[in-house]
Amino acid sequence: MTIQAGDRIPEVALTHILDGVQTIDTRTLFDGKNVVLFAVPGAFTPTCSERHLPGFVQHFDQFLARGISVACVSVNDPFVMQAWGQSQGVPEGLIMLADGNADFTRAMGLELDASGYGMGIRSKRYALYAQDGVVKKLFVESPGEFRVSSAEHMLEELG
Template identity: 70%
Template structure:
């Protein structure tokens, strides 16, 4: 069963690059704030690099002006997430988070078996808006689609 609107975000540990590799738990990251968490199946993949992340980069300031943090999550290691963020000119403040073992994706019930494509377990493409750790909006893409998890769609849903 996947996470639903009204549920609390699961408590798992993600990683990011700061002063070296940092392990950060989701409660610390998302528990006391408003946040949009969007997940991509993989860093450097076509739709993720050409549309999904660029949309959140383009609209980052609009989220920031509403007091909303933005976090990108992928089942990639933290070094890949850092390199992808650098290659995409991600603004300071947009979190690039590694869910290297798919713990977050599994805890959300939003994992994707991409073994047929040589990618193993990944996260489905989705976007969540949460306030103080509680899911207020949940948009999960149908396989092969990119519509409801876009930055533009999320902005239209958040008042």
């Protein structure tokens, strides 16, 4: 079942690189915080690298000024996420999360079967805003689209 506004973020462990590979659970990531999380189907893929991540890099300070943390998640390993972040000039504080086995993606009900493209199970493209671990806004893209999960759209929705 797909997560909805009003639902609590499921408890799942993700990884990222910070002085080596670190595990971070969603409670630590979300509880007591305001967080924008955006998901991409794959690091280094065209729309993700040319539009999605760059928008959040460009507007990162606007989210911070509102007291909102920003994180990106993809069904990739933490080394790929780190390399992608470095290649895109991701600022310190924008967390690049790896969901290597798609556990988080499945728990959210937002998996995408990209086997036809040789990519296996991936995440749908989406963005959400959560307060204290509860989803307040969720924007899931239709296949092949990039509109409602952009940094600009999220900033408009947050007012």
